[in-house]
Amino acid sequence: MSNTLVPPVGPAADVSSSIRASERLRSAMQAAGMLPVLVLLALAFHFFGGHRFLTGQNLSIVAQQASINVVLSAGMTFVILTGGIDLSVGSTLAFSAMGGLMVSLLPGFGWLAIPTCLVIGLAVGLFNGGLISGLKIPPFIVTLGTLTAVRGLARLMGADRTIFNPSLSYAWIGNDGIPLSSTLVIPWLAVIALAVVVASWFILRRTVLGVHIYAVGGNQAAARLAGIRVGAVLMFVYALSGLLAGLGGVMSSARLYAANGLQLGQSYELDAIAAVILGGTSFVGGIGSIWGTLVGGLMIAVLSNGLILLGVSDIWQFIIKGLVIIIAVALDRFRQPAART
Known part of the structure; x- marks a missing residue:
């Protein structure tokens, strides 16, 4: 008797083919993420906005606008991958920028401005991480309090x-760039953001620490049983989120030559969370990528810039961006098979 398997025919073959096609479509959507949506948005704004969007000057503006959010979102990605949340990044950015500006005004101590921003951000992150990992207080409560x-x-x-400070020594970070042509300049803010993304990718995908971060987000109890120091991992991700918020303070103050404790960084945490979720990172942790976050951050910047070019009012900009985020999360339900079971 032959042991050759006979492929199904008739209705069974049609069902099998349909399942394979569905799986291929889902795999393709997982790989592409929101990148096709980003491309379609850019093209739509270009053609409906008087062909002004895809110009060198405007693309430089979009890159500059996206940079600070991408940096904050990178830190937020680490936190959300562990199943946590950091609502304090906007306030931390403002606090660190204020500290940096005040130090920059001290005669002979201007060189300490950037380290001051970073240390303040790191200190807030360590404070959050200590309460969350040491006292087991829920991340939402801790970071809402620090916010x-x-x-x-x-x-x-x-x-x-x-x-x-009109003579801010590091203002070049926020206002200069690398000229590629007479109209296209890559802002230093964008260079910094890309460097942060690459470093984050390396940690998440090429180090043992990255494996542990995903494991903690996937199942904290199982990670602990596997010998992973869950508390240390949580301390790291919140410290990193705070440090990157401090870097955001450097970037913001460099761009504005100024800082304000009341207004600077308002709602930045919401944009960062939105970028992470738009990028396909699961809100319950364990699933996601930093490249997806980069696409999510660019989507928010493209939306803001494109809607301005179309003359859409601030009110409708909020409504449209909110609806886009809801639609993106709905699409995420299809992209992630685990969410459908």
Whole structure:
């Protein structure tokens, strides 16, 4: 008797073919993520916005606008991959920018401005991580508290006024770039953001620490049983999120020559979370990529810039961006088979 397997025919073959086609489509969507949507958005804004979007000057503006959010979103990706959340990044950015600006005004100590921003951000991140990993307080509660408290410290530091330094030594970071042509310039802000993304990719995909981060997000109890130091992993991701928020403070103050504890960084945490979710990272942790986050951050910048070119009012910009995020999460349900079971 022959053991050769006979392929199914008739209705069974049609069902099998349909299942394979569905799986191939889902695999393709997982690989592409939101990149096709980003491309379609850019093309739509270009053709409906008077062919002004895909110009060298405007693309440089979009890159500059996206950079700070991409940096914050990179830190947020690490946090959300562990199943956590960091609502304090906007306030931390403002606090660190205020600290950096004030130090930059001290005669002979201007060179300490950037380290001050980074240290302040790192300190807030370590504080969050210590409470979450050491005292087991839920991340939402901890970072919601620091969102408010750190914002208050930023306002207190500047006595509720704007700190301005027209001679800021590192202002070139926020206002200069690498010229590629007479109209296209790659802002240094974008270079920094891309460097952060590449470093984040290396940590997540090429180190043992990255494996542990995914494991903690997938199942914290199982990760602990496997010998992973869950507390140390959580400390790292929140410290990194704070450090990158401090870097965001450097970038923001460099761009504006100024900082304000009340307004700077308002709602930045929401844009960062949106970029991460748009990029396909699962809100419950364990699934996601930093390249997806980069695409998500660019989508938010493209939306904001394109809607302005179309003359859409601020009110409708909020509504449209909110609807796009909801649609993206709905698409994520299809891209992630685990979410459908």
